Amino acid sequence: MTDWHVAMLQEELDEGTVRCHVCPRLCRVAPGKSGVCRARVNRDGVLYAITYGRVCSVAADPIEKKPLYHFFPGTKVLSLGSVGCNFACRHCQNWQIAHADPSEATRDLRDLPVRNLAVLAANNACQGVAWTYNEPTIWFEYILDGAQAAHKHGLYTVMVTNGYITEDALAMLAPHIDAYRVDVKGFSNAQYKELCRIPDMRPVLESAERAKAAYGCHVEIVTNVIPTFNDDDTTLRGIATWIVERLGPETPWHVTRFMPYLEFSHLPPTPLSSLERAITIGHDAGLQFVYIGNVPRHDGENTICPRCRRLLVRRTGYAVEDVALRGTFCAMCGQNVNVRTTIKG
Ligand code: SF4
Structure with missing residues (x-):
């Protein structure tokens, strides 16, 4: 209990009740109770995130x-x-x-x-x-x-x-x-x-x-x-x-x-x-x-260039073969195919 993490985005209401503002359920949580997700519990008027870490x-x-x-x-x-x-x-x-x-x-x-x-x-x-x-x-x-x-x-x-x-x-x-x-x-x-x-x-x-x-x-x-x-x-x-x-x-x-x-x-x-x-x-x-997902070896798993219709990435299950992708571009016609390979700065 002592290492429970105090929840963020909580609003004090009356008589020890708090409201959670993390998801649109906006649970009103009375002391001793939990929100719908059951991962956030009100103990003595404070909401805790009990699955933190x-x-x-x-x-x-x-x-x-x-x-x-x-x-x-x-x-x-x-x-x-x-x-x-x-x-x-x-x-x-x-x-x-x-x-x-x-x-x-x-x-x-x-x-x-x-x-x-x-x-x-x-x-x-x-x-x-x-x-x-x-x-x-x-x-x-x-x-x-x-x-x-x-x-x-x-x-x-x-x-x-x-x-x-x-x-x-x-x-x-x-x-x-x-x-x-x-x-x-x-x-x-x-x-x-x-x-x-x-x-x-x-x-x-x-x-x-x-x-x-x-x-x-x-x-x-x-x-x-x-x-x-x-x-x-x-x-x-x-x-x-x-x-x-x-x-x-x-x-x-x-x-x-x-x-x-x-x-x-x-x-x-x-x-x-x-x-x-x-x-x-x-x-x-x-x-x-x-x-297409959950249908192994279906052609619908592959990436096709929307402009020149060439095969860019072949997928077999989770195996990936880069056929003609250059970063975010089709190697054949230069079309941008929206592939992200950068992390936010
Ligand atoms: S379901 Fe959980 S996260 Fe959503 S408002 Fe209720 S307590 Fe907060």
């Missing part, structure tokens, strides 16, 4: 696994996860950690102080640090400190997120984040309510827009295409058009195969035809880079 998952992953295809391709990233989430997705593939109660699970977590991140990354041949596996927003203070430490050591920083973060929290975090990888799970409030129990999806879209426009983050979008839930043309076209109009046609969109799980166990895996239709919809909307 406490990790349950540590791995050296290919950056392509996040997935990020236009960001330091072919590198490894030190990937960190803890427990808790501010969503409650009905098909969550990481439910063991996302739905775990941090107040009980923390005793099984291991300490990973910020000062150790750079050495751990170097020992595992990683060029960056990613906060991933569970929702990083609820790990706000640890990421804020960790990302700054990573940058001091020349490491890139990545958030793999549901995008549900307040403007204030993003303003503090995003200047220290190089890549902001966001899940867009549907394109209506009704879909977000049904899938994630979130009433309003606008903060998700707005955080992605702001991360790119205001803070210069490299942004890639992922949509897990779920049969009968979000695989209709209206939803897919809505997401693709939003990306083109609000993030730019050069923004990569990953449409990934859903596998039956938890409350969505009754649904089938996404047919390949649905993913290929999503690619067509994305291209028709004007997107230059639409990728």
Whole structure:
């Protein structure tokens, strides 16, 4: 208890109750209680971030696994996860950690102080640090400190997120984040309510827009295409058009195969035809880079130059072969293909 970290962005209310301003749930937390994510606990009128520096998952992953295809391709990233989430997705593939109660699970977590991140990354041949596996927003203070430490050591920083973060929290975090990888799970409030129990999806879209426009983050979008839930043309076209109009046609969109799980166990895996239709919809909307995910060895994993149509990067699973990429340009025709290989200064 004594080493719990005092939470940032907390507002004192009455009778020891505090409000958390990290994500748009804006939890009002009474003494002895926790917020929806369960990673932030009110003890005697002060909110604590009880998972600060406490990790349950540590791995050296290919950056392509996040997935990020236009960001330091072919590198490894030190990937960190803890427990808790501010969503409650009905098909969550990481439910063991996302739905775990941090107040009980923390005793099984291991300490990973910020000062150790750079050495751990170097020992595992990683060029960056990613906060991933569970929702990083609820790990706000640890990421804020960790990302700054990573940058001091020349490491890139990545958030793999549901995008549900307040403007204030993003303003503090995003200047220290190089890549902001966001899940867009549907394109209506009704879909977000049904899938994630979130009433309003606008903060998700707005955080992605702001991360790119205001803070210069490299942004890639992922949509897990779920049969009968979000695989209709209206939803897919809505997401693709939003990306083109609000993030730019050069923004990569990953449409990934859903596998039956938890409350969505009754649904089938996404047919390949649905993913290929999503690619067509994305291209028709004007997107230059639409990728198929969770379908190994499909041509939709490769990067094709949007101008001369030559193969630039061949991917087989997480193996990457640079065929004709020169930095961020097509080696054949010189087209800029939006590949980020620099860290924020
Ligand atoms: S971060 Fe957690 S405690 Fe804070 S508002 Fe979101 S769900 Fe509530």
